[in-house]
Amino acid sequence: MIAKRVTPKVVWFGLALNLCAWLAVHLPWRAGITARMWVAEGAVRTVFLCLAYGLALGLNLEIAAEHRQTRWLRIAWLALAGNAAVSVVRIVVESSLFNLVWPDYTRDPLWGLLQHLTIAPANAFLFSGLLAMWWAYHQVGLGFALEKRDYVAIAGILGLIIALMIFSEGLSEARSPYALSRWLQIVGLALLIFSAAASLATHRMAMQMGGGKLAVALRVLTLYTFLRGALVLLRAGQRMSLMEGQQADAYVSIFIVLCWQAVPWVAVLAAAYRAEMIVHAARELEQQRAAKAVLASA
């Protein structure tokens, strides 16, 4: 059982280790002590992020197995597992380690195409997962309901799609020779926006639960979706504000890279909090049965 080992504490430790390892190989270059260690940076990023999404995949599958009786939640967690699985492929295809065997791989337009070939389905899985989750909890009929301000916020988030269309020239794949790459980026971002809107609905449910591990898991899932959306916007804004050949601010760049590396761990954290419920319930069940056995034998 992965859930017993991959607790939220372990995930926080993994995130801290990931960020520290990356800073340890990146900061000496920033300080002018060493040359840039591309390979080490790429290796840290690829290994840790694959590990994070791998753990998310395992945990999500375990949670999906917990919902054999509830079809929509099973679909939801399987979709989130799909998101994690495709994201592992994404981390591999966008790894700068391929530069070692394919010079300038990360500057090749094919790199962008491969990246968005994984991002679009990953976001589709994320969106369908969140939507199925919202539907499942809504169907139970416990009175979870959206408030007026949620509808306003959702309308605002969906309004970002219009902004996306207007500022599509500022996107990284806008000048890609592959039309598929250009479209996939727009579709992927639109799906991310839809996911953010859906996660707002699950977040409202979490607010109405009155605590509990499930509420924490849903909130962290919302954070995962919003963090990804915010980082995409931040990077697009940064790209659009820079003149040709101008370098981005070092601190901002480091901050964005650190946040991007934290994103997969946030996905694992959401799954770890939900999986913690299984461990908690199993432990309580065991204690209950033991107590019953003692009473029966007395």
Added chain:
Amino acid sequence: MTHLFSEEEWNDYIEGRIDDETRDRIEAHIIGCLSCWEFHERMATATRALVVCGAGMRVAFALQDRRLNAGLRAVFAKINEAEAAKLDQPLRAIQQRLDALAAVMAPMCGSQTATKALRAAAQVSPACSLELVSEDNWTPFLTSLKTIADVMCGETGARLVWERGQS
């Protein structure tokens, strides 16, 4: 020792409730019968003493209306209390079981969800409302709750709820 008369006739004679004909017969008899005379004297003396004592006791322990009312109220209150305790006992046991179920669910899916789940389960069960859940409709209520717990807490959580509800 009743001689020609029944015990009832003797009692009536001593208490002065007898008819004239029987009284004449008794008096004609006791003039000539010493043992009956002595018996009559003893009984008449004892009856007078009882009447005097009874009157004294009634004066000594006279109950006023207010005191009588208070006394009766206290007696009926005690009777009601005992009957209510008998009725409350299963209700209190059900409330304890409901509290235990809410306590099991709250760490997993939140205290508000637990309360809402209990209400929703009661509504779809034959109890129709949480206040009417009893020992008789407990199993269908618990089955409905398990279905909700399956969604909110997962299979293991639902099993925990089910087993806690059965204990």
